[in-house]
Amino acid sequence: MASVALKSVSKQYGSKLVVEEFDLEVKDGEFIVLLGPSGCGKTTTLRMIAGLESLSSGELFFGEKPVNDIPPEDRNVGMVFQNYALYPHMSVFDNLVFGLRSRRVPKAQAAKAVSKVAKLLEIEHVLTHKPRELSGGQRQRVALGRAIVREPSVFLMDEPLSNLDANLRERMRIELAQLHARLGITTFYVTHDQGEALTLSDRIVIMDQGKVRQIGTSEEVYSKPNDTFVARFIGSPGMNLWNLEWTDGPDSILAGESVQVPTLLRSAMSRIGKVVTIGVRPEHLFLSSSGTGDVVVCLDVLAIERLGSHVQLNGVLTGNPSLTVVAKLDAGVNYRRGEKICLYAKPESVYLFDPLTERRVEVFGQ
Amino acid sequence: MITGTKKNSLGSLELDLVTNGISPKPKITSPKELLRVLKDRLVAYGLMFPALAVFVVFFYIPAAYLIYISFYHWGILSSATTYVGLKNFDILFAQPLFWHSLLTSLYYTVVMIPATVLLALAIAMLLRDGLNAKRGGLWRGAVFLPHVTPVVATSIVWVWIFNPRFGLANFILTSLHLPALGWLESQQWALPAVMIDSLWHSLGLYVIIFLAGMANVPKELLEVARLDGAKRHRVFYRIIWPLISPTTFFVVVLATVNSWQAFSQIYTMTGGPHGGAGGPAFATTTDALLVYQTAFTYLHFSLAAAMSLILFLIILTLTAMQKWISDRVVFYR
Ligand SMILES: Nc1ncnc2c1ncn2[C@@H]1O[C@H](COP(=O)(O)OP(=O)(O)OP(=O)(O)O)[C@@H](O)[C@H]1O
């Protein structure tokens, strides 16, 4: 087991910068999730940690030891690929024992380790099967087992659940969390499913186009997004963001024609400028006001999606048809297309961003 | 309107599939339909005819005729043929030269198969690692080039290379302080010289086949094996070698057939154009060469036919044996 540190790690393919100045210190046993849209460099980062890809610049440490020049076979990392990459010509047992035998673990000891892992992952009854005779979930477990059986110091997983159906994915997600709690191996986990990210992670690294946008716990990235990208990316659906010009009134600020903001946000807004980006999460919009000083958002309803537990309202700001609004409301509301309504949000659930830098500005800070 | 035409075109597509023989007996409901079906069949056979005709005229008929005359006494000048039963075979089996030619062919094949597989695989492995390199294409081209050169022409070059007095082969040997060899003039080294020529000429093809087979091994498997701590040689013999076994089997079969049939390079290198092929002292007289000489030098066509039949049966048996073995060891995904 080991702590891992990436120090301004970059990867370049030709002239294309794929990972840029990645800085991260991971504690021993921590579960790190790399989250980001397709092509943002998650897999590349993982492959650099594994040693399958060289670093263009920067340094990588396992514990105190720099590993830049150590080949993958000597790094003692376990990796689960998206398509599992099981050895198709070997039985499940041979798949599991291959890594141990490669490292010259004696036969009897290796067999014992395999049967222990097989028991842990409940694949004992398929040990003699070939990978093609297994179900998706079983293959996934074998891939997992192959990576953990030789007790790696770092565990890498590249979207390991993406090939499973929704139910199985949910179940495996819980099992992965339990497994990590039990083994405590430092883990890097790539996904673009934020449900997985939020439940599994100790910390989430949110990436976009090779750049790290934010590193933090799921609580932090949800409630304190660094910038508009993170705000829009986290949450389902993501945060409503509106670029609006504001005018100061006696007891409220009118931003655009349809958004009314309490005056206590004035100092923050004037620090930003004439135009601000206002952000409100869909789940923080309500049908009725809880009192004075609420944010008021008026919109034209365009579509209503009934999703069982709640209703999702899609619309545009009244008078600003280019700015969309999404609201997650309690089930049972009844609106029609084209109707104009106003929703309310508590002032503390409002975010302000600088439209130029796209970074968040503390509302109640200095 | 639009959906209507779409439906129509889909309908006729289904009909096409049916009339093209996916369903064994198309339902013919009207004379018009019958005409359509007939026309389709006619087109299909029409398209097949040229290739089929070439095969029948130049392959199946001669092959059948060969079997036929191997049981007859048949001369190219005499019109009369007499049935002689197994007499041609009796004559062959009584001939020491016939047995000698079989042994020579066997020797040639037994050396050529492993040499081909090992060398082609080694070159393919080297090229594979350089595949993404800038000049990967150039190297592959260079390796494949000998295969597209005419055997006869390049074999003459090899005759010069193997010239015992001023050839390149002996020059290299003596520079390495090794004894010079008689090569094509020596009973012991004539066949190995031919083998070197044959390898040079045929390896390119086998290398390309191996490269294609290796391209089918998923990259992640090799990566995961390295992460599993396997060194290069272990990755090769535990992952690559088993996964390319269908390719290897194909190469072995192809090399077997090509070795038993090897003719042009032996004929050319051992002085065929001057009438002395197969020497010195029959050291390079393989089965294929003996067939040729029996037929076209000594004009014993029936004997040559019988010999060809035996050659055919040997290759058939070997291939069947290889198939039987491969079904037990080759890994198919
Ligand atoms: N070998 C390579 N050569 C050139 N460009 C590459 C190479 N590998 C990856 N890239 C590029 O690097 C970028 C990041 O790729 P990467 O696979 O890390 O993305 P990802 O975040 O894992 O995406 P996904 O979620 O789709 O798996 C992509 O734009 C990709 O085109």
Ligand SMILES: [Mg+2]
């Ligand atoms: Mg990826």
